[in-house]
Amino acid sequence: MAIEIKAINKSYGDKKVVDNVSVTIPKGAITSFIGPNGAGKSTLLAIISRLLSADSGDVFLNGQTLKQQKSADIAKQLAILKQSNHINLRLTVEDLVAFGRFPYSKGNLTKIDRTFIDNAIAYMGLDELRHQYIENLSGGQRQRAYIAMTLAQDTDYILLDEPLNNLDMKHSVQIMKVLRQLVTELNKTVVIVIHDINFASCYSDYIIAMKDGKLVQQGCVADMMRSDILQEIYNMPIPIQEIEQQRIAIYFRN
Structure with missing residues (x-):
């Protein structure tokens, strides 16, 4: 058991953006949050990571509340x-990845810190770019550098809010393959907010659907990638086809 979310509520004025959500995120898997804009997905992810405070409810990490x-x-x-995730500093890839070690080094990098930095850069295929400035990288390269920073942090749980934003198809596939490898090769627990339900289908182990701040459905990919479930979430007919053993939503024809 990794992350437990119990009765989380969050409002901005009269608008309730997360409405009494309780869910358990399994360990050692990719869990994707899907749903229309304004569903509360990113807000919930921010609460899990303590970037935002919930109005009520608790998040448990390894059996202890975040408050504890x-x-x-x-x-x-x-x-x-x-x-x-843009940083307004002139940083190289290596500089950026080094930020991931701050919880341990407090800015004074040790030999162990540098080993984690080197390993993260290598794992993300950035060795040839380690001395390049972030501002000079392509969108896909930059996103890989930021993921390398989270890898260097050496946590069991990695949360990503729309990691495919502004990426083309090639770089989106590269990022999703890397996230899949983090789970299968390094036993990480990856939680992502994602808009493309077909990427969620092809790369996730578990899908959680939200709508209007509420938890609508949750389950494994086979249970979630169904026309009736997706119509409930998105208010439109979404046929499903099985292509090379993957369940693909044919929503672009409606």
Whole structure:
């Protein structure tokens, strides 16, 4: 058991953006949050990572509430990559990845820290770019650098808010393959907010659907990638076809 979310509520004024959500995110898997805009997915992810405070309810990480744990201890267990992850500093890839070691080094990098940095850069295929400035990278390269930063943080849990934003098909596939490898090769627990339900279908183990701040449906890919379930979530008919043993939503024809 990895992350337990119990009766989480969050409002902005009169608008309830997360409405009494309770769900358990399994360990050692990719869990994708799907749903229309304004469903509350990103807000819930921010609450799980303590970037936002819930109005009520609790998030449990390894059996303890976040409230019971120090921020420094949480940072050694859980890494978050926000949707807007641009840093207004002139940094190289190596500089950026080094930020992932801050919970341990506090800015004074040790030999062990540098080993984690080197391993993260290598794992993400960025060795040839390690001295390049972030601002000069393509969108896909930059996103891989940010994921390398979270890898260097060496947490069991990695949360990513719309990691495919502004990426073309090639780079989106590259990122999703990497996330899949983090689970199968490094036994990480990956949680993502994602709009493309076909990427969720092809790369996830578990899918959680939200709508209007509420939890609508949850389950394994086979249970969630069904026309009746998707119509309930998106208010439109979405036929499903099986292509090379993957369940694909044919929503672009409606």
